[in-house]
Amino acid sequence: MEEDMDKVIRVIGEIRHKRRRLLLAAAATLTMLGGMQPAQAAAPALLVLGDSLSAEYGITRGTGWVTLLQDRLRQERFDYNVVNASISGETTIGGKTRLPDLLSRHKPAIVVVELGANDALRGLPLQTTESNLRQIVSSAQKAGAGVLLVGMRIPPNYGQDYTEKFFSLYPKLAGEYKVRLVPFFLDKVMARQDWFQPDRIHPTAEAQPALLETVWPQLKPMLKRNADR
Structure with missing residues (x-):
């Protein structure tokens, strides 16, 4: 017992x-679980699809307006990861060809389209440029991205009619696709010849803040902070 x-x-x-x-x-x-912080979602991408004006042509790396844009976003507490997919010499056909892969890889929330100047400087048919820009804008929108279209002016090398019709492409497309528009990218630098490199085409490093200030008023309303997403 x-x-x-x-x-x-x-x-x-x-x-x-x-x-x-x-x-x-x-x-x-x-x-342990109480001390763990919830995983934060990756910052959405802001894709810049441009040419040499956005690719830091002829200036020190890290001084271009796109880099300054990333700094501005941090300063104003907008959590975006800027992806600069700009290439010197890029045309609208090149941008159109590259865009599907960029959309697939980065899934951007916003696409800034700064293309067309090289088409016009080469005298390419305006119908081709317009068609390419249409496909770029519509592809970005179908992928769920907001679009900012950046317009350009060119010298009348191919006649005044060509020059005026080229410039009018941007507001025309912005209206049709209901996207925001920067009418003329170089608007704040044209009066300062000392802000251009010797080729008289590409802005210097000193001009880059002015380029950002040209884009920012149209871009800022498209941005969302974390709490608003």
Whole structure:
């Protein structure tokens, strides 16, 4: 009888010991979980699809307006990851060709389209430029991105009619696709000849803040802070 009682006492003791270990393990798990921060979603991408004017042509890397844009976003607490997909010499056909892969890889919330100047400087047919820009804008919109179209002017090398029709492409497309528009990218730098490189085409590093200030008023209303997403 005494042996049976000893066994019962031992069993009860083992049960209590196991229960204590389970409670301690559970408490440790809860403590660990309580200290963990919820994973933050990756910042949405802001894709800049441009030419040499956005690709830091002829200036020190890290001084272009797109880099300044990333700095401005941080300063104003807009959490976006700027992806600069600009290439010197890029045309609208090049941008149209590259865009599907860029949309697939980066899934941008916003696409800034700064293309067309090289088409016009080469005298390419305006119908081709317009068609390419249409496909760029519509592809970005179908991917769920907001679009900012950046317009350009060119010298009348191919006649005044060509120059005027080229310039009018941008507001025309912006109206049709209901996207925001920067009418003329170089608007704030044209009066400062000292802000141009010797080729008289590409702005210097000193001009880059002015380029950002030209884009910013149209871009800022498109941005959302984390709490608004």
